[in-house]
Amino acid sequence: MKKISPFHRRSAEELDDFLKKLELQAIETAEERIPLYIKVGIKDAEMILDVGCGPGMVTRDIATLTKGIVIGVDASEEMISIARNVLSDYDNVELLVVGDAHSLPFKDETFDITTCNLLLMWSKDPQKVVNEMARVTKRGGIVLASLEPDFGGKVHWPENPKVDKIFAGEAIKRRGGDPYIGRKLRQFFVRAGLETEIGIGNSRIWSCEEDKAYYLHSRDYYIRVLKEAGLSEEEIDQWEYEYLKSLDEGIELNFFPQFYAIGRKV
Numbered sequence: 001m002k003k004i005s006p007f008h009r010r011s012a013e014e015l016d017d018f019l020k021k022l023e024l025q026a027i028e029t030a031e032e033r034i035p036l037y038i039k040v041g042i043k044d045a046e047m048i049l050d051v052g053c054g055p056g057m058v059t060r061d062i063a064t065l066t067k068g069i070v071i072g073v074d075a076s077e078e079m080i081s082i083a084r085n086v087l088s089d090y091d092n093v094e095l096l097v098v099g100d101a102h103s104l105p106f107k108d109e110t111f112d113i114t115t116c117n118l119l120l121m122w123s124k125d126p127q128k129v130v131n132e133m134a135r136v137t138k139r140g141g142i143v144l145a146s147l148e149p150d151f152g153g154k155v156h157w158p159e160n161p162k163v164d165k166i167f168a169g170e171a172i173k174r175r176g177g178d179p180y181i182g183r184k185l186r187q188f189f190v191r192a193g194l195e196t197e198i199g200i201g202n203s204r205i206w207s208c209e210e211d212k213a214y215y216l217h218s219r220d221y222y223i224r225v226l227k228e229a230g231l232s233e234e235e236i237d238q239w240e241y242e243y244l245k246s247l248d249e250g251i252e253l254n255f256f257p258q259f260y261a262i263g264r265k266v
């Protein structure tokens, strides 16, 4: 089976799938992220950095919730140029810059809040990224990792032994990510010298209607992942038929924990 690098050049089709997935993910996770932004005092923060901002859909939520200056950084030029479009109407988004989270292009103690969403799971050295986030944060400021999943805690019913394991970590690993990043957050934050609070952001189980809407919106992405994992068209058709049937019957249940970490720099 082919291993895919997270930085491989995406085709136009893959890019479209990826953006659709991130956009929907940003909408669907807003109920988990927004209380965290409020809790860490984003409204009154003066300088906020979103690390691994991607196409800017999460950065947009941050910019809406604060009067402060928002800066985004991402390793991908493609993502930054999309983010510049997505955020062009937001006057408080001052800078969107290409840069590596392992060596952030900012001075020590620049930001009141330094945040990331779904970045650490894709980072080569997550400890180094959290250390960097702590470095650029002011004393008394906050480092926030708003959502980092742990697919080891994934619960899914009805079972499909062939497909479940692909979506419970294998696909993320093949793409170069760490599906078990959630459980490691405390270690990264404590070792970065931060006063740390860990929690699970998503306590609500989605309804079958929500799961179905999410699946249909991101269907191309899921089918591509199953093809990359080596499933035949027939196996994919059979799985999809059974999956949609369980959703229509209203019996499907899917859950995996999304951890967050709040670290105060003392």
Ligand SMILES: C[S@@+](CC[C@H](N)C(=O)[O-])C[C@H]1O[C@@H](n2cnc3c(N)ncnc32)[C@H](O)[C@@H]1O
Pocket (backbone or CB within 6 Å): 022, 026, 051, 052, 053, 054, 055, 056, 057, 058, 073, 074, 075, 076, 079, 099, 100, 101, 102, 116, 117, 118, 119, 122, 123, 124
């Ligand atoms: C799953 S996307 C999440 C984007 C955005 N935070 C969101 O939640 O919609 C991960 C993003 O992290 C970026 N990324 C991965 N490794 C990075 C690194 N070392 N430095 C900066 N950005 C990185 C990718 O280019 C991608 O845009």
